[in-house]
Amino acid sequence: MTLVDTTTDERLAGLRQWQREAFEEYFRREPRDFLAVATPGAGKTTFALTLASELLARHVVRAITIVCPTEHLKKQWAEAAAYFGIAIDPDFKNGQGALGKQYIGAAVTYAQVAAHPALHRNRTEARRTLVIFDEVHHAGDALSWGDAVRESFDPAARRLSLTGTPFRSDVNPIPFVDYVQDHNGVRRCSWDYSYGYAPALADGVVRPVIFMAYSGEMRWRTRAGDELAARLGEPLTQDALAQAWRAALDPKGDWIKRVLAAADRRLTEVRNSFPDAGGLVIATDHENARAYARILRQITGRGATVVLSDDPTASKKIKQFAESDERWMVAVRMVSEGVDVPRLMVGVYATSTSTPLFFAQAVGRFVRVRRRGEVASVFLPSVPSLLEYAGEMERERDHALDRPIREGDFDPEQDLLDEARKKRDTPDAGEELPFETMEASAEFDRVLYDGAEFGGGAPGSPEEEDFLGLPGLLEPDQVAQLLRKRKGERRANERKAPKDAYEPPAHEVLAELRKELNTLVGAWHHRTGQPHGVIHTELRRVCGGPAIAQASADQIRARIAKIRTWATGGR
Secondary structure (H helix, E strand, O other), X not given: OOOOOOOHHHHHOOOXXXXXXXXXXXXXXXXXXXXXXXXXXXXXXXXXHHHHHHHHHOOOOOEEEEEEOOHHHHHHHHHHXXXXXXXXXXXXXHHHOOOOOOOOEEEEEHHHHHHOHHHHHHHHHHOOEEEEEOOXXXXXXXXXXXXXXXXXXXXXXXXXXXXXXXXXXXXXXXXXXXXXXXXXXXXXXXXXXXXXXXHHHHOOOEXXXXXXXXXXXXXXXXXXXXXXXXXXXXOOOHHHHHHHHHHHHOXXXXXXXXXXXXXXXXXXXXXXXXXXXXXXXXXXXXXXXXXXXXXXXXXXXXXXXXXXXXXXXXXXXXXXXXXXXXXXXXXXXXXXXXXXXXXXXXXXXXXXXXXXXXXXXXXXXXXXXXXXXXXEEEEEEOOHHHHHHHHOOOOXXXXXXXXXXXXXXXXXXXXXXXXXXXXXXXXXXXXXXXXXXXXXXXXXXXXXXXXXXXXXXXXXXXXXXXXXXXXXXXXXXXXHHHHHHHHHHHHHHHHHOXXXXXXXXXXXXXXXXHHHHHHHHHHHHHHHOOOHHHHHXXXXXXXXXXXXXXXXXXXXXXXXXXXXXXXXXXO
């Protein structure tokens, strides 16, 4: 063991305010179990290792086990622990049994624990152990995993659970997490300390994120030879949306090429202020990842770092990219959570994964701040669920049990787990492709920031270029002011333009009305604190009609009028 000999005050020096508050809350009660929820990029690792150092110094524990979602994170934790003088073995294997004498602890994965719970229980019983669960929601990925985690670490002297996303779509309980029954009788996870995105943004701990959404016309041929078409961003059936989304992400179509080109222009603007700023494309599968890298080479004249889940050098590639000034990295799901590359400032969400958990983790790769004034930009398809998540960045979520699961319900978290266990070399290995992409055009749809929506126009339009050219160095309030100013200028120019007999198509009218309603809902959210979904539900209850995606122009106008009435004090 090589624990650095420091005092408590020295360990606390330099901590962020939330880290110090969480530290003090822990030692005020010294519980056996402690759940700390902090937004991605806030510094959970530093908090955990500071706390671990203190427990070791006080001789409360004599060993540490860190449980992570991925192999790469084991190495990342070991490197971070070394700065605290804590020797952690990231290469510990179940087969070796005992830990080397030079180490005070080991970093293991949840899958590794599930493979041999008795071994890890014996290790935990042998010495007074602190167990740190990184992204603890993964302990509920499967009932067998949860059972293994309980069996392995029930004897631990102390357990510290960390997460940036304390919610799941299923009802699998997370081990060692308390659930409290709410007024509806639903048990929800209870944390000991929480530090969300909104306060972190106000403190300058994370970056503001601008979302650039792109719609477009998609056309594809089915197995039966039928040609179908749909517009991404318009109300669609679940099947049509899935296929239109897939057509957009198809490397053979123009949509992804246009979006990657726009993202690279944005990265160039950001690099005027931060020369080492990097971009990340999150792909669905290996084949698409390689194709996107080829497109980026055509756009930039330089290669992109490609990180694949079955590549034994993946961790090394991520580290090399983090320490370089290369422009782009393309990866599949493995970099969506916990990977620390602070220079990532531009992202492209080029995956068909649509769970709120994955989206939050993916966006978390871009919010890690180095200094105040950095702005992150994430490009995404105009898919209703993604636009909803982007508009609710500040919303706090939790994990609820007792939600009834009906036969046939889709379990997205289990889907992610199943997908992670597959070798993803092709989009559908061993299966016939469900369709062939015939056309996939891109159209700049809107910008989402702080719950409000701005802009809209064709690729290369003045509106798109305005947003792509936003300075990369802005405070959060400056971003909002600049976006509002440009929106005001655009409306003023429209009022000055000569009137003619042109009647916009119905889909354009609906798109503008939806944007207006969503902007008002965002403003009402900031005024009342109510989640966006609750506000939309109440408007539907009062005004009648279906969800916004299926509502008519008159129904949306009625909701706009109602929320304006609320804003002026009426009901």
